Amino acid sequence: MASNREATPYELAHQLAWNRREFIRSAAGVALGSSLLPSSLLARTGVPISKRKVVVITFGGGARDQETFAPEGQENIPHLMRELIPQSAFFTQVVNRGILGHYVATASLATGVYETINNFASLPPEHPTVFEYFRKDLKRPASDAWVVAPSNGFNRIGESSHHSYGPGLGAKVILPKHLLTAATSGGGTDYEHLLRDSYETPFYTPELSGGEFELQQLGNLLKLSVDDFKAHALTLSSPDELSVYIVRQLMRQVAPSLLWITMHDIDIAHAGAFSLYIDGIRRTDRLCADIWKTIQSEPEYAGKTTLFILPDFGRDSDDDSGGNGFQHHRTGDALSRTTWMMALGAGVREGVVFDRPMESTDLVPTLGSILGFSASLSQGKPIPELL
């Protein structure tokens, strides 16, 4: 019998996940996964735990199904659809129950706890980050955990203010835009298209404080001269392209075992121009595939790396009169909270879709299980389908 009542957020999230699964199954030809899986997938890869690497990409800042996985949106993500999804385990229902601001949501992803810090302040997460668990538990050096982040507001994401962890135990953070500003001595209009900062607060570039990557390390660590860096930057079209350029250098020269990349171009949607939002999705799609190719071609990474791609959250639905569709992520509706995740590479079953609900806080404990540390203060649970 038909019902006139409004669907609950749970029902909407489930429906969204089901649609996503069907879209992907029909377009990418993948199978529906079961939770009854062979155990110890990672162990069966033969990669010893000490050699495993993990790369996390946040597909930011949030895209909706109708512009991505729905039939009308698939033209915007050809690389995800044709190249990555067939090789991945795809989770259709990743729910974010936290605050839907990009910094605080990324901090929540990185801690496995729904952080409540001010999204617009330069503050560290309050709970230990995945980088701190990784480095402290496994006694890894600072060079083994890195974050490449788009916005200067992300400069504190590498380590928390937690009393048992915190300073000296986190990840090094590279802010490519900050680096480029330093390399060009703050000038040079040729580079300004690469220096756009937060789209949530477009008039502000936050003051930096924290352990951001210094200019002199450009040469020492990444083996890049300032001139080469500047010359290459001129060939790029967006801040995320600049980030991926730095990521490649980092992978070649430093080869960290835990690498976290936050993409941000899509968040231009806040300016309300649909074409620029779509351009951002297409670029992010291409850049994700570029990173996967780099993983496969770099000897330090090939065959021993698990790649995770997930948005920090979605964007508002067209159906919610309280929002303005794709432009923002303010309503907290099911569409803006329910997103997806793909995992591919070492230890991952290829071409399967899982549509049971999971939370975005489940990522950190899952990384713990893969890399061999305990995310003891995380609120999430390891994802059994990946273990």
Next chain:
Amino acid sequence: MLPSDLKPEQFNGYPPEARKLVAAHVAVLRRLPLSFLPSLLREAIEYDFKFPAERRSLEKELVNLDSLSSDQLKDWLQGFAQIRISSQLERSDWINAPAQFVEQLSSYLWTTHQLDAFRTAALAYAERLRAAVPPEKPPIPRLGITVIGQGVTVNDAPLFRKLRPHGAYFRAVKPENGVQLLLNIAAARAKVHPVPYAHWYIDGGQAAVHDPALTSVSYHALEPVRAALSGRIRAEIDRPGMGPENLRTVMAQLRPGDLGLANSSDAVLDRFQVKMLTEGSGTQIFSTTFAQWTAREALRRAQPLTLLVRFAPRQRQKPMNEMLSASHEVSELDPLGSLVDADMGAYYNWLNLQRLPGAEQSSFLAWFEGHNEALAIGPAIPRGTESNAATSLEQLLNWAS
């Protein structure tokens, strides 16, 4: 301070009409939970500058609240009553600065994981209010017109894809003199049904010649206001201790006079236009965003009978500080990107038109300016159909209505 302590004189800072309105209902305001009341006051404090449709709906809401018994009121607002409020919020000046309170409440709800509960309470209340005080039906069916693609000579991408399932797509529309023809149709409706703020013309560029019977807003006409706003933003950003949240508050408090718009004879429209620029995101820099957001707000607030929106090319994307600068250099335009923006904008205009009472009788036309493509939606138009027959815009509107 809690609502139960309210006294009429505490509203002395409100504009005169708003003060009168609130004073007439202070007894029921005292009985409302603090998680709810400032949202109502945020509307009430703007009463003097609201459109007639908004005024009527606020008045009816207050009368309805007044008519509820204690038990009924408790039942209506039980979801809000369960929301926990911090003592800091309780102490804030929610009487005189209700919008700031609501902004801080929103942040508090996110932080304390109460947003879903608040959302559920708000939806339940809105549903009951709609049932108790049904929205006014329009005196004539509404008409929405959206003109997109100004400045585009060749376009290969399919248009109106989101709208096509809801109406008929025409490939052979005569484009000659189309903008003027549509403006004349809008003006004719305004003359036959001369209701204040009921017939709008919003232009994302320079407004075409139009009848003064239309309420008109254009991005071009607001250029001095945008320049003044950019100057204010730059000055505020440079102030020590200014952060994004403070800036938002400062912008929301700007009035027409602060931006050189004080001499107009229409204070309601002036306030509306300033709000488009100070509260809209991206409206200051992209004309396509301005046109879409202004149409959305005009529909939501003024509930017009006629709305003609014409998109114009926006500036090409550049760094934010450049786009904000008040440079007199001619900006490089992005007509094709703007066409994509406007195509989505047309869909949003239709969606927002559908949210108004009488939606089932309303009609909608989207036209690719200067070209042969158009899309018509209306009670008599078969959905998901296409036509290659030569036709005029006027004929399409006749079919759609």
